[in-house]
Amino acid sequence: MSNARDQVQRLLALVPYLRENDGARVDDVAKEFGVRPKQILADLKVLWFCGLPGAQMGDLIEIDIESAEGEGVIHINNADYLARPLRLAADEALALLTALRTLREVTAGHDRDAVDRAIAKLEQAAGEAAAAHEGSAAHVHVEPTRPEIAETVNRALAGKRRLHLTYDVPSRDETTERDVDPMRLVVSDGRSYLEAWCRLAEDVRLFRLDRIAAVKLLDLPSEPPPDATPRDLSNGMFQPSERDLLATIRLAPPARWVAEYYPNESVEEGPEGSLVVKLRVADIAWLQRLVLRLGGAATVLDPPDLSSQIAETAREALSAYDL
Amino acid sequence: MSARKSERLLNVVICLLVARTYVTKERIREVVEGYAGQTDDAFEKMFERDKDELRDLGIPIEMGTIDKFFSDDVGYRIRRDVFELPEVHLEPDEAAVLGVAARVWQHAGLSEATTSAVLKLKAAGIQTDQSALSAIEPHVGASEPAFDTVWSAVVSRTAVRFQFLRSGATESMTRTLEPWGIVSWHGRWYVVGRDRDREATRMFRLSRIGGDVKTVGDAGAFTVPEGTDLRSLVSELAPPRPTSEAKVRARTGSCVSLRRRANAIEPYEEGWDLLHVPYADSAVLAEEIASYGPDAVVEGPGDVLDGVLWRLRTVAGV
Numbered sequence: 284m285s286n287a288r289d290q291v292q293r294l295l296a297l298v299p300y301l302r303e304n305d306g307a308r309v310d311d312v313a314k315e316f317g318v319r320p321k322q323i324l325a326d327l328k329v330l331w332f333c334g335l336p337g338a339q340m341g342d343l344i345e346i347d348i349e350s351a352e353g354e355g356v357i358h359i360n361n362a363d364y365l366a367r368p369l370r371l372a373a374d375e376a377l378a379l380l381t382a383l384r385t386l387r388e389v390t391a392g393h394d395r396d397a398v399d400r401a402i403a404k405l406e407q408a409a410g411e412a413a414a415a416h417e418g419s420a421a422h423v424h425v426e427p428t429r430p431e432i433a434e435t436v437n438r439a440l441a442g443k444r445r446l447h448l449t450y451d452v453p454s455r456d457e458t459t460e461r462d463v464d465p466m467r468l469v470v471s472d473g474r475s476y477l478e479a480w481c482r483l484a485e486d487v488r489l490f491r492l493d494r495i496a497a498v499k500l501l502d503l504p505s506e507p508p509p510d511a512t513p514r515d516l517s518n519g520m521f522q523p524s525e526r527d528l529l530a531t532i533r534l535a536p537p538a539r540w541v542a543e544y545y546p547n548e549s550v551e552e553g554p555e556g557s558l559v560v561k562l563r564v565a566d567i568a569w570l571q572r573l574v575l576r577l578g579g580a581a582t583v584l585d586p587p588d589l590s591s592q593i594a595e596t597a598r599e600a601l602s603a604y605d606l
Numbered sequence: 607m608s609a610r611k612s613e614r615l616l617n618v619v620i621c622l623l624v625a626r627t628y629v630t631k632e633r634i635r636e637v638v639e640g641y642a643g644q645t646d647d648a649f650e651k652m653f654e655r656d657k658d659e660l661r662d663l664g665i666p667i668e669m670g671t672i673d674k675f676f677s678d679d680v681g682y683r684i685r686r687d688v689f690e691l692p693e694v695h696l697e698p699d700e701a702a703v704l705g706v707a708a709r710v711w712q713h714a715g716l717s718e719a720t721t722s723a724v725l726k727l728k729a730a731g732i733q734t735d736q737s738a739l740s741a742i743e744p745h746v747g748a749s750e751p752a753f754d755t756v757w758s759a760v761v762s763r764t765a766v767r768f769q770f771l772r773s774g775a776t777e778s779m780t781r782t783l784e785p786w787g788i789v790s791w792h793g794r795w796y797v798v799g800r801d802r803d804r805e806a807t808r809m810f811r812l813s814r815i816g817g818d819v820k821t822v823g824d825a826g827a828f829t830v831p832e833g834t835d836l837r838s839l840v841s842e843l844a845p846p847r848p849t850s851e852a853k854v855r856a857r858t859g860s861c862v863s864l865r866r867r868a869n870a871i872e873p874y875e876e877g878w879d880l881l882h883v884p885y886a887d888s889a890v891l892a893e894e895i896a897s898y899g900p901d902a903v904v905e906g907p908g909d910v911l912d913g914v915l916w917r918l919r920t921v922a923g924v
Contacts, residue, residue: 286608287608287611287612287615287659288659288662288663290608290609290612291612291615291616291619291659291660291663292663292722294612294616295616295619295663296722296725296726296728296729297729298729299729299730300725300728300729303729303730303731315725315728316725317721325609328609329609329612329613329616330616332613332617332639333613333616333617333620334617334620335620335621335624336617336620336621336624336625336637336638337637364620364623364624365620365623367690367691367729367730368690368691368725368726368727368729368730369663369664369665369689369690369691369726370664370688370689370690370691370692370726371691371723371726372663372664372719372722373761373762374716374719374757374758374761375719375720375722375723375726376723377719377761378711378716378719378720378723379704379707379719379720379723379724381710381716381746382707382708382710382711382720382744382746383703383704383707385710385744385746386703386706386707386710386739386742386744388744389742389744390703390739390742393699394699394703394739394742397697397699397700397702397703398703400697400700401696401700401701401703401704404694404695404696404700405694407692407694408691408692408693408694410692415763415829415830416760416786416787416830419787419835419836419837420760420761420786420787420788421757421760421787421788421789421790421836422787422788422789422790422836422837422840423746423789423790424789424790424791424792424840424843425744426792437742440741440742441741451862451863451866452862453862453863456860456861456862456898456901457859457862458859458862465741466741467741467742467743468741468742468743469743469744469745470743470744470745470746471745471747471793472792472793473790473791473792473793474792496866516745517712540773543813571899572897572898572899573897574921575896575897575898575899575917575918575921576893576894576896576897576917577893577917578893578896578916578917578918578920578921579917579920579921593921594921594922594923596899596900597899597918597919597921597922598922598924599899599900600896600899600900600902600903600918601915601918601919601922601924602900603900603903604903604915
């Protein structure tokens with residue numbers, strides 16, 4: 284059961300909506316407004332008692348309740364004074380414009396042009412609501428993608444075509460070649476990813492667009508297997524696997540940022556301002572490179588022999604210099 | 607009883623919307639079903655609360671004198687040109703992108719606000735297309751506890767006060783800010799505005815705000831300076847542009863990221879290339895080169911070389 288405030292807000296959009304869409308079905312309207320069909324019927328019964336002041340018969344909004352309850356079809360009359368919806372509130376206008384500007388960052392060609400035109404018209408329609416913030420109260424930075432990569436990926440998605448990728452994998456420090464069947468383009472944490480069925484890995488994979496070194500549109504259809512399902516990204520991009528190695532590292536103060544930057548299982552305060560962090564590591568080479576990068580500010584506590592292995596790697600690296 | 611209240615609220619809206627002039631409270635009491643039969647006191651309270659709730663929904667209820675020459679009776683009205691969504695015509699391809707935009711926010715409050723905006727546009731006769739651009743899904747979330755209050759303060763232009771812990775600091779400080787806008791950088795939210803105590807533009811990372819954010823003073827208490835561009839403010843968060851170049855030997859097939867942004871790659875001795883790598887900060891480049899271990903060897907300049915050697919020695923324990 285919705286409260287009166289929500290209901291009035293909905294009714295102010297529902298009346299003009301029903302006027303625009305005479306004969307709309309209760310089920311469709313419910314879906315559009317994100318409520319149950321029962322709620323729409325309850326809304327209609329409220330309208331039944333609304334109308335011009337003085338509320339004489341004939342001054343009220345006319346709703347064919349029988350048809351709504353029986354055939355599930357809505358007809359509304361005598362509501363000319365609520366012909367248009369309420370203007371956009373500031374939070375609505377600003378949230379919508381931010382969403383559109385974020386979408387703009389990942390579209391290319393004609394689509395981007397359409398987004399630009401929509402933004403300009405909605406800024407106009409929002410009027411004062413957006414003007415107080417110069418049209419922008421929030422900005423979502425999306426890492427730019429090289430235009431030729433963005434365009435080819437967008438074309439493959441729109442035309443359902445297979446792609447060949449030259450793709451860098453920094454965690455293993457290697458460049459790979461593979462054919463992929465594009466499924467969708469997602470943006471998460473400000474970076475763009477192509478989600479695709481990878482024919483090399485025979486699995487669904489996410490490819491960061493800024494790590495695609497080269498891309499070729501193939502003259503083949505994109506055919507992900509029917510059971511290839513997009514990953515649920517509601518918990519973020521990085522979902523560590525239980526199968527990954529659980530490593531423990533100690534971070535001295537200059538490396539404390541690591542605990543904030545990388546997803547981890549636990550963080551505890553250690554001696555002398557250090558942190559002890561447990562994190563899942565898919566690739567041991569990645570952890571080794573992190574420790575080398577941090578130059579002694581991080582120490583691997585577990586697995587126990589990794590620390591000496593990394594020290595040995597550092598000695599090997601030093602041997603290349605004439606010292 | 608909530609249905610009766612909805613009827614009453616909507617009838618107040620209609621009454622004030624169709625009136626040619628301000629309508630007195632007494633008249634509203636007479637004509638709107640639900641007010642009649644209330645005691646004077648109960649009516650006063652009821653009407654005040656209704657008025658607040660309607661204004662909360664963004665309904666512009668104005669107050670004024672009915673006849674400025676002959677009486678001081680005050681009344682209320684809703685101006686249609688302020689109430690209604692202005693005419694907006696979208697081409698089919700422009701309307702189509704609204705459906706995608708409605709799915710961008712992964713944050714409950716902003717997702718609701720966007721959906722409600724799109725509903726109003728649909729109610730104005732704009733047909734969106736769910737299937738358009740269906741393979742594109744930009745997602746923007748916000749999990750910082752401070753986000754909701756800061757966003758509302760930005761929208762309503764209300765100053766805020768909060769405890770902020772600077773990076774590397776151990777004690778937080780109280781800051782008072784006129785929030786102009788928020789920016790998201792790699793999934794992290796920052797608020798930008800005028801710091802009242804420092805009388806300067808400042809940016810704060812929301813995840814470093816401790817405890818509750820409190821609003822200070824009234825809404826609309828400041829104006830966002832003309833020409834404020836969040837996009838250019840966010841560039842302060844981006845790494846600086848390269849100004850120097852280092853020479854780095856890289857084993858064939860390794861140092862992928864260095865190679866990708868090298869200005870030039872020359873063949874070196876068997877199994878090695880010489881990369882010309884642009885950089886802005888020698889310490890940052892030294893970190894990256896050290897991370898490649900024996901696969902990368904710096905030729906120079908000296909400060910990058912020193913940085914790499916220092917890191918490798920510390921890790922090697924020599």
